[in-house]
Amino acid sequence: MSSTQESPQPGYASNRSVTRAIRILRALAAADAPMTVTDVAKKIDLARATTFRLLMTLEDEGMVDRQDTLYSLGWDLGRLAQTVDPASGLVPRIKDILEEFADETGETVTFSLRRGLYELDLVLQASSRLLSVTMSDMNGMQWPHHASATGKVLLAELPPEQLRMALGDKLTQLTSRTITDRDALAKELKKVHERGWASTVEELEDGIIAFAAPVRDSVGTLVGALSVVGPRHRMDDKDKQAELPAHLVAVADRVQQRMNPSHPE
Numbered sequence: 729m730s731s732t733q734e735s736p737q738p739g740y741a742s743n744r745s746v747t748r749a750i751r752i753l754r755a756l757a758a759a760d761a762p763m764t765v766t767d768v769a770k771k772i773d774l775a776r777a778t779t780f781r782l783l784m785t786l787e788d789e790g791m792v793d794r795q796d797t798l799y800s801l802g803w804d805l806g807r808l809a810q811t812v813d814p815a816s817g818l819v820p821r822i823k824d825i826l827e828e829f830a831d832e833t834g835e836t837v838t839f840s841l842r843r844g845l846y847e848l849d850l851v852l853q854a855s856s857r858l859l860s861v862t863m864s865d866m867n868g869m870q871w872p873h874h875a876s877a878t879g880k881v882l883l884a885e886l887p888p889e890q891l892r893m894a895l896g897d898k899l900t901q902l903t904s905r906t907i908t909d910r911d912a913l914a915k916e917l918k919k920v921h922e923r924g925w926a927s928t929v930e931e932l933e934d935g936i937i938a939f940a941a942p943v944r945d946s947v948g949t950l951v952g953a954l955s956v957v958g959p960r961h962r963m964d965d966k967d968k969q970a971e972l973p974a975h976l977v978a979v980a981d982r983v984q985q986r987m988n989p990s991h992p993e
Contacts, residue, residue: 748774749782751946753791753801758949762798772947815841815851822983826854826954829979833972835958839943839983840878842951845886846894848878871932874899874913875906877940878953880926884917885942885950891917905930925973930960937963939972941980946988954980 755771756763763771769779783799786792790804822839830837834856840848873879873894886894899908907913920926925941932938940955956976963969 745782748772748778749786749791752779752782752786753805754945754947754949756792756799756801758947759800762795762800764797765799768799815849818987819852821986823852823854825979825982825986826852829956829975830854830856833956833958833975835956835962838878838955838957840953840955842882842953845890846873846882848873848882848953850878872900872902874908875902875928875932877926877928877938877957878955880917880920880928881940881942881953882950883913884920884926902932903930903934907931923973925977927973929964935960937969939976941973941977943980943984943987951987952983954983 751772751774752768755768759767759771765776765780765783768774768783769776772779783792783794786802787794787799790802792802792805793800818841826837826839836853836855838850838854839852840850843849871879873883883891883894895910895913899910899913900906901908907916925939927937927939929937936957937960938955938957940953942950943952943954945951954976956972
């Protein structure tokens with residue numbers, strides 16, 4: 729697939745069974761516990777009989793394991809996944825979108841990929857070529873979730889018990905504006921969940937403002953976060969702050985489409 733394509737080439741037809749099987753695997757991966765056929769069918773909005781046939785095939789190939797009537801990801805899928813760097817195939821797909829967004833905003837744009845339940849790894853960074861404005865290379869860096877825009881996107885997805893696990897015992901204060909009160913953070917995360925994007929204003933580092941939006945897979949599971957980051961003297965503009973979140977969410981939708989091209993079933 730060309731890195732500049734937003735949709736399949738004319739005449740391209742996806743394989744319906746393969747698409748549905750992949751959605752089953754994603755649904756099982758997102759579940760907190762093994763799922764019944766009925767659970768899977770409801771999750772991906774597919775007929776139970778069709779779901780059952782696909783699960784049987786996936787089980788035969790080791791992509792799915794079954795214990796009585798409960799299904800989970802399979803042993804052979806785990807073996808194959810150990811050989812894969814998810815960023816290696818993803819970065820070429822979305823690099824041009826981030827570069828375009830960086831040029832449009834004049835700021836640094838990043839994409840962080842979710843790893844497990846509680847981590848985000850920054851795998852791609854783009855800075856404006858037009859204005860020759862750049863920030864230091866942040867690839868591979870991680871930050872406390874409660875103090876970063878991408879971290880808030882992740883935290884807003886978690887149920888209470890997982891949220892406690894992700895935050896640990898203490899909310900470290902990094903600047904005078906870092907949220908260190910759990911009730912205040914809970915209110916902030918509720919706001920993030922409702923509006924669909926997160927922000928930080930000098931909460932991680934003095935002089936830095938950031939916005940982030942979620943990127944999801946075909947069954948709605950959070951797989952990453954797109955962010956735009958810049959110095960306060962450029963970002964602290966009412967018009968820019970009013971317009972940037974909607975622009976960011978629209979670009980996140982483009983990234984999501986590039987990662988998961990939709991084909992009619």
